[in-house]
Amino acid sequence: MSFPKSSIVTRGNLTRVGIFTALIILSTLAPIQSISATAPQFNAHIEVVSPIQKFALTQWKVPSSAAGPYGIGTDTNGRVWFTENATNKLARFDPATNNFIEWNITTPNSQPRNIFVKLVTVGNLSATQVFFTEYAASKVARFDSSSNNFTEWSLPAGSNPTSIYVDENNDIWFTESGRDIIARLVTSTSTLTEWTLPGATGTPGSPLLEPSGIYVQVVTRPAYRNRFVWFAETLGNKVGRIEVTSNELSIWDLSGLGLGTYSPTDIVQGVYQTLPVSIITNMNNKISVLGNDTGGGSLYQETVLPAINSGPMGLAYDSPRNAAWFAENNVGKIANLNTTSVLAGQLLTPTYCTIPPHTGTTICASPSTMTVANITSTASTVVGVTSLGSPASSTVTVSPGLGVFEYPLPSNSSRPTHVAVDSAGNVWFTENNATDNRIGRFSIPYILQVSASPTVRNIHPGQAATFSVNVTLTSGVAQPVQLSLVNAPPGVTPAFNPQTQTPPFTSTLTITTTNSTPTGTFPISIKATSGSLVVSTPITLNVQAVQAPPFDFSVSLVGAATATILQGGSASFNVSVGLTSGSPKTVSLTASGLPTGASYSFTNSSGTPPFSSTLNVITGVYTPGGTYQITITGTSGSLMHTATPTASLTVTELPRDFNLTASATQILLVQSSKTVLTITVASVGYFNGNVTLSSAITPSQPGLTVNFAPYSTLYPPPNGGIAQTAVGITAQKNTVGTYQITITGSSSTPPRTHQLTITVQVSPCLIATATYGSELAPQVQFLRDFRDQQIMNTFAGSNFMTAFNAWYYSFSPGVAQYEYSHPTVRTIAKTALYPLIGVLQLSSSTFTLFAFNPEFAALTAGLVAGALIGLVYLSLPVFGTLWITRRKISAQTKRHISLIMTTLFIALLGLFIASEILAMPFEMMLSSAGLVLAAVLAGSLLPSLYAVQYIKRRI
Numbered sequence: 001m002s003f004p005k006s007s008i009v010t011r012g013n014l015t016r017v018g019i020f021t022a023l024i025i026l027s028t029l030a031p032i033q034s035i036s037a038t039a040p041q042f043n044a045h046i047e048v049v050s051p052i053q054k055f056a057l058t059q060w061k062v063p064s065s066a067a068g069p070y071g072i073g074t075d076t077n078g079r080v081w082f083t084e085n086a087t088n089k090l091a092r093f094d095p096a097t098n099n100f101i102e103w104n105i106t107t108p109n110s111q112p113r114n115i116f117v118k119l120v121t122v123g124n125l126s127a128t129q130v131f132f133t134e135y136a137a138s139k140v141a142r143f144d145s146s147s148n149n150f151t152e153w154s155l156p157a158g159s160n161p162t163s164i165y166v167d168e169n170n171d172i173w174f175t176e177s178g179r180d181i182i183a184r185l186v187t188s189t190s191t192l193t194e195w196t197l198p199g200a201t202g203t204p205g206s207p208l209l210e211p212s213g214i215y216v217q218v219v220t221r222p223a224y225r226n227r228f229v230w231f232a233e234t235l236g237n238k239v240g241r242i243e244v245t246s247n248e249l250s251i252w253d254l255s256g257l258g259l260g261t262y263s264p265t266d267i268v269q270g271v272y273q274t275l276p277v278s279i280i281t282n283m284n285n286k287i288s289v290l291g292n293d294t295g296g297g298s299l300y301q302e303t304v305l306p307a308i309n310s311g312p313m314g315l316a317y318d319s320p321r322n323a324a325w326f327a328e329n330n331v332g333k334i335a336n337l338n339t340t341s342v343l344a345g346q347l348l349t350p351t352y353c354t355i356p357p358h359t360g361t362t363i364c365a366s367p368s369t370m371t372v373a374n375i376t377s378t379a380s381t382v383v384g385v386t387s388l389g390s391p392a393s394s395t396v397t398v399s400p401g402l403g404v405f406e407y408p409l410p411s412n413s414s415r416p417t418h419v420a421v422d423s424a425g426n427v428w429f430t431e432n433n434a435t436d437n438r439i440g441r442f443s444i445p446y447i448l449q450v451s452a453s454p455t456v457r458n459i460h461p462g463q464a465a466t467f468s469v470n471v472t473l474t475s476g477v478a479q480p481v482q483l484s485l486v487n488a489p490p491g492v493t494p495a496f497n498p499q500t501q502t503p504p505f506t507s508t509l510t511i512t513t514t515n516s517t518p519t520g521t522f523p524i525s526i527k528a529t530s531g532s533l534v535v536s537t538p539i540t541l542n543v544q545a546v547q548a549p550p551f552d553f554s555v556s557l558v559g560a561a562t563a564t565i566l567q568g569g570s571a572s573f574n575v576s577v578g579l580t581s582g583s584p585k586t587v588s589l590t591a592s593g594l595p596t597g598a599s600y601s602f603t604n605s606s607g608t609p610p611f612s613s614t615l616n617v618i619t620g621v622y623t624p625g626g627t628y629q630i631t632i633t634g635t636s637g638s639l640m641h642t643a644t645p646t647a648s649l650t651v652t653e654l655p656r657d658f659n660l661t662a663s664a665t666q667i668l669l670v671q672s673s674k675t676v677l678t679i680t681v682a683s684v685g686y687f688n689g690n691v692t693l694s695s696a697i698t699p700s701q702p703g704l705t706v707n708f709a710p711y712s713t714l715y716p717p718p719n720g721g722i723a724q725t726a727v728g729i730t731a732q733k734n735t736v737g738t739y740q741i742t743i744t745g746s747s748s749t750p751p752r753t754h755q756l757t758i759t760v761q762v763s764p765c766l767i768a769t770a771t772y773g774s775e776l777a778p779q780v781q782f783l784r785d786f787r788d789q790q791i792m793n794t795f796a797g798s799n800f801m802t803a804f805n806a807w808y809y810s811f812s813p814g815v816a817q818y819e820y821s822h823p824t825v826r827t828i829a830k831t832a833l834y835p836l837i838g839v840l841q842l843s844s845s846t847f848t849l850f851a852f853n854p855e856f857a858a859l860t861a862g863l864v865a866g867a868l869i870g871l872v873y874l875s876l877p878v879f880g881t882l883w884i885t886r887r888k889i890s891a892q893t894k895r896h897i898s899l900i901m902t903t904l905f906i907a908l909l910g911l912f913i914a915s916e917i918l919a920m921p922f923e924m925m926l927s928s929a930g931l932v933l934a935a936v937l938a939g940s941l942l943p944s945l946y947a948v949q950y951i952k953r954r955i
Contacts, residue, residue: 055407055427055442062437063100064089069430069439071115072314074422075128082418082430082439083112083132090130090143093439103143106150106380110134112141114418116166133161133174140164140172140185150380153185153192158204163214163266167227175211175231179204182211182231182242189374195242195355196369197233198249209236213266213280213315230278232264239264239280239290242355249364250350252290252298257348260284268315270324272343275299279324279337281312287326287337287404290348301345303403307331314418318427325419325427332412334419334429334442338403411436446476448503450528450537458542461517467509467539469496469526478502479530485509486525489541491517511541519543551582553609555589555634555643564650567686568621572614573647575602577634579609587634591615594630595651597623617649621686625653655685658716660745660752667729667758670805674730674798676921679708679754681723681745683716690715691745693725698742703735704760706743709919714745726919730798731760732788767812771819771829779837786844790861796912797858799921800928839868855916859931866932870939879944886948894945901942905934 062069068086075081080093084102088110091102105112116131127146134141134152138159141152155161160178167173172185180200184193201208210233217228227244239252254262263283270279272289280288285308291299305312311330318325323336353364409416414431421427427442449472457465471481480502485494493512498505509526520543525536556576563571577587588606597620604613615632627650632643663678681691692713695706707728714723727743741756765787768780791797819826843865850857882889908930915924 054445056445057407057409057440057442059410059431059438059440060093060098060100062091062439064102065437066434067091067437068432068434069437070113070417070432071132072418072420072428072430072439073115073117073130074420074428075117076119076423077128078422078424079128080420080422080428080439080441081115081117081128081130083115085111085113085432086434088112090132092145095441103148103150105134105141106152107134107137107139110137110139113161114163116164118166118170120170129170131164131166131172133164135160135162135177138178140174142172142187152380153190153375155183155192155375156204158206159183160205160207162212163231165214165216167216167218173214173216173229175214177210177212177234178207180207180209180211180233180236182214182229182240184229184244185375191372192375193370193372195247195249196367196371197236197240198251198353198364198368199236200367202367207235209238210234211236211240213264213268215267215269215278217269230267230269232267232280234263234265234283237262237264239267239278246361247355247370248361249353249355249368252300252348252350254282254288257300262286262288264288265313266315266326268317268324270317270339271319271322272339273341275343277339277343279315279317279339281315281326283311285310285312287312287324289337289339289343289345291343297347297349299343299345300348301343303337305335305404306406307333307335310335314416314429316419316421316427318421318425320425325421327416327419327429328406329415329417329432332409332414332416333406334409334416334427334440335404335406338405341403407442409440414438416440444475446479446530446533447474448472448481448528448530448533448535449474450526450535452509452526452537452539455538456540456542457511458544459513460544460546461513461519462515464510464512465541467511467526469507469509469537471501471503471505471507471528473503478504481505481528481530483507483509484527484529485511486527486536487522488524489517489520489522489543492541513543517543519545549581551585551636552580552639553584553587553634553636553641554578554580555587555632555641557632557643557645557647558612561645562648562650563617564652565619566652567619567623567625567654570616570618571649572616573630573632575613575615575632575643577607577609577611577613584608585636587636589613589615590633590635591617592631592633593628595619595623595626595628595649598651615647619651621654623651625651627651656687657684657749658682658687658691658745658747658752659684660691660743660754662727662743662754662756665754665756667756669729669731669758669760673792673801673805674728674921675802676726676728677756679714679725679727679743681714681716683718683721686718687716687747687749688718689747689749691723691747693727694744694746695727696742696744698740701735701737701739703732704739704741704758705730705732706741726921728921729756729758731758735760767815767819767829768833769816771826771833773826779833782837782844783840786840786847790844790847791858794854794858795919795921796855796916796924796928797862799915799924800858800862800932802921803925803929835872836869839865839872842868859912859928862928862932863935866935867939870936870941871943874936874940875944878940879947882944882948883951886952889945889948891949894949897941897945901934901938905931905938908934 064084064087066086067084070083070085072080072082078095082091084091088105088108089102090105090112091100093100113133113135118129120127120129127144130143132141138155138157139152140161141150143150155176158178159176161174162177164172164174170187172187174183176183180197182195197209199208211231212234213232215230217230219226219228229242229244231240233240237255241250261284264280265283266281268279270277276292278290280290282288285305286302287305288302307328309330310328312326313329314327316325322340323338325336328335352362354361355364355368355370413433414436415433417430417432419427419429425444429440431438431440451470453468459465469483480500482500483496488494491514495510497508522541524539524541526539527534527536558574558576565571586606587609589602591600594600594617598617600615600617602613602615604611627648630647630649632647634641659682661680667675669675679693690713693708697704709726709728711725714725716723738759741758743754745752765780765783768783772779792801819829843861846864847857847861850860908927911923912927912931915927
C-alpha cells in the first residue's frame with residue numbers, strides 16, 4: 001500500500017507505482033485554493049469484464065411493519081444484523097432457520113442508522129458486538145449479543161451521527177453530520193475526541209459540510225503504526241482524510257473538477273487492480289475512485305452510472321470478486337463497480353493542514369479544532385422479540401454498464417439503502433421502503449458441470465476401458481458429489497476412483513468387461529448427484545470382436561543417442577526398425593529438427609522390418625551452434641512412429657572473434673591541439689562481419705572529441721585479416737585534465753575495447769603572456785583566438801600546430817621565466833613583438849578573407865605570416881650577409897636559388913594537397929611546417945638577394 005509521508009515537507013513528490021500496466025494522466029488539477037475550471041474527461045479506459053450473469057435472489061419481510069431497515073452487516077456465523085430506522089429497533093436474521101430477533105433500542109425515536117458488526121473476545125468467550133449510530137438521539141451505541149446488553153454514549157446536541165467504523169482496538173469512529181465533526185470514542189475509557197473540520201457550522205443541527213461516510217485505514221509497518229480516517233462531506237462536496245498521529249488533514253475538493261456538485265455519500269477502501277484506492281458514491285449519479293495520496297496528489301477516475309438519478313449509497317468492498325457493491329436507492333437496484341481494470345484518470349491534488357492544537361505545520365482555518373473529553377455511558381438490558389421470516393425467491397440478471405453492473409430488484413421503489421458481503425460471498429442489502437420493508441440476499445446458484453475424456457472407448461471382450469471424469473463447480477458453494485453409471489451394458493463392472501468428493505475433482509472411471517460381454521455400441525451416462533441436483537454426461541463404449549492384429553512397427557536408436565561435433569563436422573546415429581505386429585510392410589525413414597545448413601542421409605532409407613540403418617548428419621562451418629533434438633520418423637502408409645529415445649546433436653561453434661588495438665595507449669596533448677592514432681581490427685578464426693567503432697570519454701568532456709576517419713565501420717577478412725582506420729582526438733582550448741577514452745568495436749560477437757589515457761595540458765602563449773604581463777592582455781587574447789578559433793579548427797592548421805608546439809614549448813618556458821625576473825627584458829621583448837602582432841593580425845585577416853574554404857584559408861594565412869616574419873625579422877641580417885659576399889653572387893646563383901626554392905615550394909605544396917585529400921596527419925604536419933618555413937626563407941632571402949643585385953648595378 002501507499003501511504004502519506006509523516007511530514008508535510010515531504011509531500012512534493014508523487015510516487016507512481018511500477019505495477020500500473022497502462023497509466024494515463026489526462027490533466028493536472030491545482031490545489032483547492034486555485035482549481036482549474038477546465039472540465040476533465042473521464043472513462044479514458046474502463047475495462048468491462050464478464051460479471052456473474054445471474055444471482056439467486058431471496059427476500060424476507062421484516063417482522064415489524066414499516067420498520068425502515070437501514071444499515072446492515074454480517075457476523076462470522078453467517079447471521080445478518082440490521083437497524084430498523086423507523087421502528088427504533090436492532091434486528092438479527094439467521095438465514096439457516098429463517099429466524100428474526102428484534103430488540104427495542106433503549107432511547108425512543110433514536111432513528112438508528114449505520115451499523116458495524118464485530119466479533120470480540122471477552123475473557124475466554126467470543127461474542128458478537130454490534131455498534132450503531134442513533135441519528136435523532138445524537139448517540140452512538142453498542143449491543144452485546146452474549147448478554148442482550150445495550151450501551152449508549154450521549155453526544156452534544158445536534159451531533160446527528162451517521163456512519164460508523166470500529167477499529168481493532170474497539171475504538172468507535174463516526175461522523176457527526178449535524179456538527180461537521182469527525183469523532184473517535186475510546187470505549188474502554190469513554191473518552192471522546194472530536195476533530196472539527198475547516199468551514200464547519202456554528203449551529204449544531206444545521207451542517208455546512210455534513211460528513212457522512214467514514215472508513216478507518218490502519219497502517220502497520222516496521223517501527224510504524226498509524227490510522228488514516230477517510231470521510232466524505234456530502235454538503236462540502238469533498239473527500240477528506242485525517243492522519244491520527246499528526247492530526248494532519250488532507251482535503252480533495254470535488255468542486256474543482258468543474259462538473260457541478262457531487263455530494264459524496266459513502267466511502268470505502270479497496271484495491272483497483274493492484275493500487276490501493278478510496279471508492280466514493282456520489283449523489284450526482286457517479287461512483288468515483290481516488291488513488292491513495294502518495295505525497296503530491298492522487299489519481300482520480302469517475303464512472304457515470306447507467307441508471308439515471310440512481311442515488312448510489314451504502315458501499316461494501318468485495319475483495320474476492322474485486323468489486324465495490326452499493327445500493328441504488330432511487331431506482332431499486334443493487335450494483336457493483338469492477339475494480340480489476342487499470343486506474344486511468346487525472347491527478348487530483350489535495351490541500352494539507354494540521355488541526356490545532358498541534359503545531360509545526362500549516363494550521364487549518366478557523367474553526368478547525370480538536371477537543372478531548374470524557375462522556376457518560378448508560379447500559380440497559382432488553383428482551384428480544386423472535387419471529388420467523390417468509391422468504392420469497394427469484395432470479396436477478398445483470399445489466400452491464402461501463403465498468404458498473406446493475407442488478408434490478410423486483411420492485412424499483414424498494415429503496416435499497418445499505419449493502420454487506422458475507423464470508424460465503426452472499427450480498428445482503430436492506431430495502432427501506434415502508435411497503436417493501438425487506439432484507440434481501442444475492443447468492444450464487446449451485447451449478448455443477450461434469451465432463452468425460454475421452455467420450456468414446458473401443459475395447460475387446462475381456463479388456464478394460466478407462467475414462468477421466470472431471471467434476472467442476474460452476475457457481476455456488478461446493479457440496480459432496482457422488483458419481484454413478486447409468487445404462488451400463490451387461491457383463492461389465494464399473495468403478496470410480498474416487499466415487500464421492502467435493503468439487504472440483506477428477507475421478508477415474510474403469511469399466512471392466514469379461515469374455516462373455518456382448519459386442520456392440522453402448523451409450524452410457526455418468527451421473528453426478530449432489531443432494532437434489534443431478535448432472536450427467538454421455539460416454540460411448542464400443543465392444544468389438546477380436547480381429548487379426550494389424551501391421552505395426554517400432555523405431556528405436558541403438559547405442560549412443562547424443563553426439564557433440566564442431567561446425568563443419570558430422571555425426572552418426574544407429575537406427576533399428578522392428579516388426580511389432582501383423583505382416584511386414586515397407587517402412588521409409590526421414591529425419592527432422594536438423595539445424596540450418598545441415599544435411600542428412602540414411603544408409604538404408606527404407607526397408608521391410610526388421611532392418612537397421614545409420615543416420616549421418618553433416619554440418620557446415622556456418623551451421624548455428626546449439627543443441628538440436630533430431631526426430632527420426634518411420635512411415636508406412638498412414639502409420640507413423642518416431643524413434644525413441646530422441647537423437648540429440650550438439651553443434652559447437654568454431655572460434656569467431658576479433659581483436660581491437662590502437663597505435664598508442666598513453667597520449668599527451670595540449671589545449672587546442674589534435675592527435676591521430678591508427679585503429680586496427682583483426683579477425684580471429686571464422687569471424688565474418690562488420691565491426692562498428694564507437695568511443696566513450698570518462699569523465700564526460702564536451703571539449704574532447706573523437707572522430708573516426710575515413711571509416712567508422714571496418715570489415716576484417718576472415719582468418720587473421722586486418723582492417724585499419726584513423727581516429728582523431730581533438731582537445732578544445734578550455735579542456736584540461738586526464739581522461740579515459742574507451743574505443744569499442746561492436747559486432748555480432750561480444751564487443752571488444754581498447755583503453756586510451758589522454759592527458760590534456762594547458763597550452764598558454766608563454767612568451768606573450770610574460771611580455772604583456774597577463775593572459776587577459778588584448779595581444780595575448782588575440783594570439784590565442786587566432787590559434788584556437790581559426791588555425792586549430794582546420795586539418796592543416798591543427799597538424800601544423802602539433803609540430804609548432806613541439807618546437808615552441810622546448811624553449812618558451814625558460815624564456816618566459818627569464819622575462820618575469822627581468823622587467824627590462826620584458827620592455828625589449830614587447831617592442832620586438834609589435835611587428836609580430838601586426839603580421840599575425842594581417843594573417844588573421846587573410847584567413848577571414850578566405851574563410852569560405854577553411855583549409856585554403858589556413859594555408860594562405862600561414863604563407864602570409866611566414867613571408868612577412870621573414871621579411872620583418874630576417875631580411876636585414878640576410879641582406880648584410882649577402883652584401884658582404886656580394887662578389888660571389890652572380891645572376892646564375894640567383895637563378896639557382898630561385899629554382900631551388902620554387903621546386904621546394906611546389907614539392908611541399910603537392911605533399912600538402914595529397915595529405916589534405918587522403919587525411920594523412922604526419923605528412924600534413926611535415927608539409928605545413930615546411931611551407932611556412934619556406935615562406936619565411938623566401939620572405940627574407942628573395943628581397944635581400946634582389947636588393948643586393950640592384951645596388952651592385954648602381955655602384
